[in-house]
Amino acid sequence: MDSSQFFGISSIAYILAMVAYIAYLVFKNSTVGIIATTITSVGFVSQTIAFFIRGKEFYDIGQMGIMRAIPLTNLYESLIFFVWCLILGYLIIEWKYKNRSFGAFITPIAGMALAFIDISGMDKNIHPLIPALQSNWLLAHVTLSFISYATFAISFATAIMYLAVTTDNKKSGAYIFWTVTLGIFLSILIAMGIDFLTFKIVVKTPEAFIKSYLFKATFRSSSGMVVLFSYALSGVFVFLVWRYGYALKKLIESFSISYELLDDLTYKNIAIGFPIFTLGGLIFGAIWADQAWGRYWSWDPKETWSLITWFVYAFYLHARFLRGWRGNKIAIVAVIGFVSTVFTYLGVNLLLSGLHSYGGM
Amino acid sequence: MSNKKQNQGIVNRVWNFFSSITLAVVVFSIISLTSIVGTIIEQGAEPERNIKLLSKFFGEASPTVFRILDSLGFTNMFHSWWFIALLFIFAANLIICSLDRLPRIWNMVKEPIKPISHDVLNTMPIKKEMILKEKLDNAKTTVESLLRNIGFKANVHIVDKGLQIYAEKGRLSRLGVYVTHFSIILILIGAVIGIFFGFNASLNLLEGTTSAVAYTRNGKEIPLGFEIGCNDFEVSFYENSDTPKAFKSWLTILENGRPVKINGKEVTEIDVNRPLRYKGITFYQSSYGFSPTKDSLFKFSVTSNNGKEQDIQIKFGESFNIPDTNIMGKVSDFSPALGIDESGRLFTYAEMMNNPAVFVEFTENGKPKYNQWILKRYPQTWKVPDGIIEFKDLWGAQYTGLQVRKDPGVWIVYLGCIVMAIGLYAAFFMSHRRIWINLNEDKNGTRIVIAASVNKNKAAFEQKIEKLSGGLHG
Numbered sequence: 001m002d003s004s005q006f007f008g009i010s011s012i013a014y015i016l017a018m019v020a021y022i023a024y025l026v027f028k029n030s031t032v033g034i035i036a037t038t039i040t041s042v043g044f045v046s047q048t049i050a051f052f053i054r055g056k057e058f059y060d061i062g063q064m065g066i067m068r069a070i071p072l073t074n075l076y077e078s079l080i081f082f083v084w085c086l087i088l089g090y091l092i093i094e095w096k097y098k099n100r101s102f103g104a105f106i107t108p109i110a111g112m113a114l115a116f117i118d119i120s121g122m123d124k125n126i127h128p129l130i131p132a133l134q135s136n137w138l139l140a141h142v143t144l145s146f147i148s149y150a151t152f153a154i155s156f157a158t159a160i161m162y163l164a165v166t167t168d169n170k171k172s173g174a175y176i177f178w179t180v181t182l183g184i185f186l187s188i189l190i191a192m193g194i195d196f197l198t199f200k201i202v203v204k205t206p207e208a209f210i211k212s213y214l215f216k217a218t219f220r221s222s223s224g225m226v227v228l229f230s231y232a233l234s235g236v237f238v239f240l241v242w243r244y245g246y247a248l249k250k251l252i253e254s255f256s257i258s259y260e261l262l263d264d265l266t267y268k269n270i271a272i273g274f275p276i277f278t279l280g281g282l283i284f285g286a287i288w289a290d291q292a293w294g295r296y297w298s299w300d301p302k303e304t305w306s307l308i309t310w311f312v313y314a315f316y317l318h319a320r321f322l323r324g325w326r327g328n329k330i331a332i333v334a335v336i337g338f339v340s341t342v343f344t345y346l347g348v349n350l351l352l353s354g355l356h357s358y359g360g361m
Numbered sequence: 362m363s364n365k366k367q368n369q370g371i372v373n374r375v376w377n378f379f380s381s382i383t384l385a386v387v388v389f390s391i392i393s394l395t396s397i398v399g400t401i402i403e404q405g406a407e408p409e410r411n412i413k414l415l416s417k418f419f420g421e422a423s424p425t426v427f428r429i430l431d432s433l434g435f436t437n438m439f440h441s442w443w444f445i446a447l448l449f450i451f452a453a454n455l456i457i458c459s460l461d462r463l464p465r466i467w468n469m470v471k472e473p474i475k476p477i478s479h480d481v482l483n484t485m486p487i488k489k490e491m492i493l494k495e496k497l498d499n500a501k502t503t504v505e506s507l508l509r510n511i512g513f514k515a516n517v518h519i520v521d522k523g524l525q526i527y528a529e530k531g532r533l534s535r536l537g538v539y540v541t542h543f544s545i546i547l548i549l550i551g552a553v554i555g556i557f558f559g560f561n562a563s564l565n566l567l568e569g570t571t572s573a574v575a576y577t578r579n580g581k582e583i584p585l586g587f588e589i590g591c592n593d594f595e596v597s598f599y600e601n602s603d604t605p606k607a608f609k610s611w612l613t614i615l616e617n618g619r620p621v622k623i624n625g626k627e628v629t630e631i632d633v634n635r636p637l638r639y640k641g642i643t644f645y646q647s648s649y650g651f652s653p654t655k656d657s658l659f660k661f662s663v664t665s666n667n668g669k670e671q672d673i674q675i676k677f678g679e680s681f682n683i684p685d686t687n688i689m690g691k692v693s694d695f696s697p698a699l700g701i702d703e704s705g706r707l708f709t710y711a712e713m714m715n716n717p718a719v720f721v722e723f724t725e726n727g728k729p730k731y732n733q734w735i736l737k738r739y740p741q742t743w744k745v746p747d748g749i750i751e752f753k754d755l756w757g758a759q760y761t762g763l764q765v766r767k768d769p770g771v772w773i774v775y776l777g778c779i780v781m782a783i784g785l786y787a788a789f790f791m792s793h794r795r796i797w798i799n800l801n802e803d804k805n806g807t808r809i810v811i812a813a814s815v816n817k818n819k820a821a822f823e824q825k826i827e828k829l830s831g832g833l834h835g
Binding site: 127128130131132134135271272274275278279283286287290291292293294295296297299301304305307308311312314315318322323348 | 382385386389393396397399400404439552561599602604605606607608632633634636643645646647764766771774775778781782785786789790
């Protein structure tokens with residue numbers, strides 16, 4: 001078996017796990033919960049095996065030694081690694097806090113990343129390293145960056161849960177903020193699901209997948225009616241999340257998760273992610289840029305967005321410790337931090353040009 | 362007198378302005394928001410590109426919008442005076458905020474832990490009480506060794522009918538935040554030194570040429586103080602593909618026309634992640650290009666069928682001889698990237714030397730004999746009936762694109778990075794942990810009261826205390 005089969009198993013496992021965790025949250029059936037954890041663990045093991053096999057395949061193609069055979073050189077491999085870190089982080093939390101309800105909030109982020117891989121038509125092949133990437137800093141810079149992204153993703157999930165638990169007044173700003181964010185997030189996830197179903201089932205030729213199908217069945221459809229309908233439908237969906245979002249409060253509370261725990265988890269993940277991000281993302285990135293390009297900082301869009309993300313999390317920490325911000329305000333900052341992270345990671349690659357072009361598709 | 366007072370008022374007001382967190386938030390936000398604009402507007406690009414980009418949002422108004430943005434400096438925003446001013450305000454804010462809070466923290470850091478009274482002990486956030494069925498002296502030894510097990514060095518203070526053992530760890534970690542702030546200032550100082558005393562330039566050097574200057578983005582010449590020459594440049598590719606494996610230049614530094622030895626060698630090989638440093642100036646491999654001239658040399662290694670080998674360098678249109686024969690070869694065509702299409706036609710598929718090939722016409726005593734394309738990357742094309750013609754290089758046709766930089770501040774930036782790593786580690790992964798343990802004689806043994814405090818990550822410390830008290834039960 002080659003690495004893509006193991007990756008395939010893990011992708012299916014994580015998507016099934018996402019469904020199982022949501023079912024568990026709603027029905028509270030402990031068997032479903034155990035199944036969810038089992039599927040996630042199987043996916044995790046399979047992905048770990050896949051990572052090593054791909055490393056071996058890469059090693060054979062590149063012929064540059066083990067240090068130049070870590071499969072973390074393009075957008076596809078980095079997304080896979082991000083998912084791996086995220087699931088690892090989740091499994092640690094589940095095991096440590098003996099609580100499965102987080103799964104329903106964290107696995108959808110993994111599901112979204114995997115759906116994105118499948119429908120954006122990104123290149124999954126192994127390519128030998130181009131000269132700019134032949135550096136030992138690659139490993140340090142990329143792994144630490146994605147570990148920090150994974151911790152930020154978890155803090156995003158717990159911050160949304162926090163807001164869900166502490167607000168139920170439909171007119172309050174915090175309530176509107178989290179329901180709209182969650183609504184948009186879920187709309188995007190569902191749109192990706194529709195893309196996936198339409199094109200995986202209808203368009204079967206592999207050539208057809210070379211082009212990006214992201215949102216082609218919905219927001220970016222060639223038919224204006226479909227586009228209009230998609231936006232209207234997602235508007236309605238966001239409205240529904242806003243209208244009935246308060247139901248989540250009882251659901252989460254029934255798992256005896258306190259808001260203090262959620263606040264603490266949000267903080268802890270940021271407190272781990274922030275120094276790792278600073279060191280791995282910014283400092284190691286700057287040193288590498290200095291070695292390869294002769295500039296440690298060149299205000300490249302990726303660098304600038306990392307700095308913006310860094311500012312947001314620095315703000316989170318200062319607001320918390322100096323101003324004693326607690327509660328909704330600080331949770332909102334954590335959510336914004338992750339939105340900024342996603343833009344640093346994907347938005348820059350997809351929408352802006354710059355020196356980090358090998359991270360593109 | 363009143364004048365002086367007024368002055369103090371101004372100083373205080375300026376101080377208060379810069380030490381306010383509101384300013385920090387405002388500056389953070391402005392830097393972030395303007396940076397977002399700066400990542401969308403392509404920096405330093407042709408105006409047309411940005412007008413085209415803006416037309417997606419502003420339609421016909423886009424040239425006007427572009428003019429406004431351009432006059433505000435958004436097209437080269439990160440070097441505009443107002444953005445640099447923002448960075449300076451950020452630095453001033455950071456310094457003054459830190460100085461404002463430092464004295465209070467410094468008082469805590471310079472004072473080692475002291476024994477505390479029973480009343481203060483009761484106010485500590487972590488507390489435990491127990492009776493140990495041992496004499497006071499034994500209990501003291503037990504507590505001390507348990508403290509040692511979790512890495513604390515015990516101090517003893519004797520009080521009425523008992524004693525207090527107290528210990529602490531990580532007092533200096535309270536400075537972590539300030540160390541981190543200081544590191545940002547260091548990095549900014551390094552950056553400013555780099556801007557004022559360094560330069561960023563580039564240089565394209567054709568194989569076989571030298572230069573004593575480099576050029577900035579605006580085309581200004583910068584004297585290097587020595588000469589740099591490119592002996593050779595080469596791109597190597599992964600087998601059967603056009604994915605480059607390495608770009609390499611072989612460079613020589615010349616002082617007064619004489620080659621200088623660097624690390625014992627006159628010629629230094631550089632590639633993308635391995636620059637050349639000389640006298641504070643660094644040369645980075647950044648790009649390359651192809652611009653052949655009449656003087657470019659085709660280099661061959663020719664071996665006759667009876668094994669005689671000869672190295673040959675000729676210009677376009679010139680001929681060479683296969684040793685020990687009457688066969689002459691003439692270079693009559695060249696392609697930097699020879700490809701073949703589906704119908705078998707040959708064509709040049711790239712402008713760079715991706716797949717260099719020469720067409721050689723062979724004659725014997727002036728009569729045409731055979732001809733052949735010889736490809737540098739494919740040894741199977743080197744064989745001809747009368748020998749092997751290895752096409753080694755077209756030399757003097759490629760130029761190496763070097764990024765040339767002088768930055769005397771970079772070491773301060775690196776130092777700042779190290780300091781930042783230390784500061785962040787102290788700020789996030791260390792904590793100031795303090796323990797006081799009262800031991801008093803009791804009729805059943807020794808009465809023990811444990812009190813402790815920590816400035817962060819309380820849960821982990823509580824576990825440690827739990828472990829300690831567990832040891833006392835056993």
